[in-house]
Amino acid sequence: MTVSHGHLEPGAHKRKARTLGHDRTGGADEIRFLAHGMLGYGFPESTLENAVSKGIDVVAIDAGSTDIGPYYLGADVPFVSDAMVRRDLSLLIKAAAETGATVLIGSSGGSGTRAQTLRLRNIVLSLVDDANFTRPVFTIDTELDPEQVARALRSGRIETFETASDLTEDDVRGAAHIVAQMGPEPYIEALGRGAGIVIGGRAWDVSAFVAVPAMEGFDRGLAAHLGKMLECGGQAALPVEGSDLLYGRLFRDHFVVEAPNPDKRCTVHSVAAHTFYEKQDPYSLHGPGGTVDLRDATFTQLNDGKVAVSGSRWVPDRQYRLKLEGARLSGYRHVCVAGIREQRMIHQLPDVLPAIQSRLEQNLGERIKPSEYTVNFRKYGIDGVLGELEPQSVAALTDAHEVGLVIDVVADSAAIAESVCALVRSLTMHWAYPGRIATGGNLAVPFSPADFAAPPVYEFSIYHLMAVDDLSQTFDLALASTGRESEVTA
Amino acid sequence: MTRLDETATVIRSKNAGPFVVTFDVFLPDQVTYDAACDALTVPTLAELFGVAETEIQSFVTHDLVRAIKFSIPRRHSSGSSQDRDVYGAQQYAPLLGVELAL
Numbered sequence: 001m002t003v004s005h006g007h008l009e010p011g012a013h014k015r016k017a018r019t020l021g022h023d024r025t026g027g028a029d030e031i032r033f034l035a036h037g038m039l040g041y042g043f044p045e046s047t048l049e050n051a052v053s054k055g056i057d058v059v060a061i062d063a064g065s066t067d068i069g070p071y072y073l074g075a076d077v078p079f080v081s082d083a084m085v086r087r088d089l090s091l092l093i094k095a096a097a098e099t100g101a102t103v104l105i106g107s108s109g110g111s112g113t114r115a116q117t118l119r120l121r122n123i124v125l126s127l128v129d130d131a132n133f134t135r136p137v138f139t140i141d142t143e144l145d146p147e148q149v150a151r152a153l154r155s156g157r158i159e160t161f162e163t164a165s166d167l168t169e170d171d172v173r174g175a176a177h178i179v180a181q182m183g184p185e186p187y188i189e190a191l192g193r194g195a196g197i198v199i200g201g202r203a204w205d206v207s208a209f210v211a212v213p214a215m216e217g218f219d220r221g222l223a224a225h226l227g228k229m230l231e232c233g234g235q236a237a238l239p240v241e242g243s244d245l246l247y248g249r250l251f252r253d254h255f256v257v258e259a260p261n262p263d264k265r266c267t268v269h270s271v272a273a274h275t276f277y278e279k280q281d282p283y284s285l286h287g288p289g290g291t292v293d294l295r296d297a298t299f300t301q302l303n304d305g306k307v308a309v310s311g312s313r314w315v316p317d318r319q320y321r322l323k324l325e326g327a328r329l330s331g332y333r334h335v336c337v338a339g340i341r342e343q344r345m346i347h348q349l350p351d352v353l354p355a356i357q358s359r360l361e362q363n364l365g366e367r368i369k370p371s372e373y374t375v376n377f378r379k380y381g382i383d384g385v386l387g388e389l390e391p392q393s394v395a396a397l398t399d400a401h402e403v404g405l406v407i408d409v410v411a412d413s414a415a416i417a418e419s420v421c422a423l424v425r426s427l428t429m430h431w432a433y434p435g436r437i438a439t440g441g442n443l444a445v446p447f448s449p450a451d452f453a454a455p456p457v458y459e460f461s462i463y464h465l466m467a468v469d470d471l472s473q474t475f476d477l478a479l480a481s482t483g484r485e486s487e488v489t490a
Numbered sequence: 491m492t493r494l495d496e497t498a499t500v501i502r503s504k505n506a507g508p509f510v511v512t513f514d515v516f517l518p519d520q521v522t523y524d525a526a527c528d529a530l531t532v533p534t535l536a537e538l539f540g541v542a543e544t545e546i547q548s549f550v551t552h553d554l555v556r557a558i559k560f561s562i563p564r565r566h567s568s569g570s571s572q573d574r575d576v577y578g579a580q581q582y583a584p585l586l587g588v589e590l591a592l
Contacts, residue, residue, distance in 0.1 A: 066505070066507060066508050066568070067504075067505055067568075067576075067577055068576070069508075069568050069569025069576040070508065070567075070568070070569045070570075071569060162507055162509040162510060162563070163509055163567075164509075164563070269555065272552075272554060272555045273500070273514075273516060273555050273557065276512075276514045276552075276555070276557055276559055277504065277514075278504050278505065278506055278512065279506050279512065280506045280510060280512050280547060280548040280559075280561040281548050281550070282550060282552060282557075282559060283550070299554070330570065330571055331571055333571070374571065374572075376571075376572060378574070384574065385574060385575060385580050385581075385583065386574070386580075386581070386583055386584070387574055388540065389539060389540055389581075389584055390583075391538075391583075391584050391587065410571040457569075457570075457571045458569065459567055459569065459570040459571070460508040460509070460567050460568065460569070460570075463507065463508060463509060
């Protein structure tokens, strides 16, 4: 396997793709997409077979999201097990080999870091031979070095976004990992060099859908809108569920969304409603380089559970910007989970728990200061989910006959978290509240050990926009395998 | 009076990125959609969710889908140590009991 590094060349986006798909029955005016919205979550093989029989030009795979929280980005571990990823990928790569489709993967490992991209690359390389996939494999690294971001900050190229706070050099140095959500341009570069599979780091989730259309002169707005419809996989079809594939056809002036699973169908409502999912604004999709304006999008029901969409427009930004994501370590967590079945105590929890906190501080004295830890009593059955937003009155809720109590301690070190958690558990177990008759113990502890160390706690510390003038200096494109064909530009 | 959760086809919440939770309500017909639009005003939502009216963001109604959407910045970002709901999936609950004049 040879690995070489190349940077994006200016004008790369203007290169034409080689012919994709062995049987381009749609000809030059149709691109057929198969989408997998969450790599590793599975799909019925019958759905895939159905899609293969229709023909596929691009298999677009979304392997990640920020939905999963900051842990995966901070700790740099994969979100889905290798076994689950292998199952999905081996089937999809075989399908791509049979149909001649190109495979474009984004947000490898969930967070899209450098290490996760390489990990996924290794899995792909172990699968291509058995799948009879003979074309070249490329990777795109979208993790940024802190110095890159610090330089951008110093030269005024960072914009504040949804954190409502300006980025500081401390934020940049303090992040465990920083990635940028790439647009379609790096995929276009790789495709221009002959890629059959591209394994991308963190990516805007529709980038894999825009790349080939952009190269072949299709409308970017339609392609991006199609990508948004398809990238959540089964969610835009009825009945709604996550783990299935979706199929779409892009034409010059419209696209069609269909559920390749014969037990599912897309309706105007299911497809239109999907524009609302996980986004603030159903009329605009913001991404690197511009916005998809959906204001004039029209949805038409076709026969056989398909929907046609037209009218979506791409509005380029004057300044190309990338969204940065970074996570920093914020503490160490130790947890105890236990049940309370005594209503006398449940009634009094609003007084008991603060009293336990006070006693804890007294007992710890100077050894461990309150600033070094926090104790969060999560009371499931009362207000564990909504906290102070819980509309039911405290009185109504503390009528519960049972509460699931999670003692959640986050501290400056694992050792402090462990000590504090044990002390809190012990205090809670033996606490003498007014009217107590259950003097054996207040908690039903399900496990031995009662307390366990949770993985370290991270938080998103960077969620800002970075203005970019030269993408070739931002991301790293690498050839992972030449495959068994020779038309590679290294 | 009818509760919103007795008539809506969808009431949901989800993260729109790690710092914002977005809420959707879909209604089955014009009558219930109109009643929901009357009931779910920005001042009502602000009170229901314990935020200032200016924090009710991107409030949108969509007549084709019969949907009402709004978003609220999170008090705690997704997965931060005090967060209660990493995916933001169960934060819609205060909407369930909203009364519609039907």
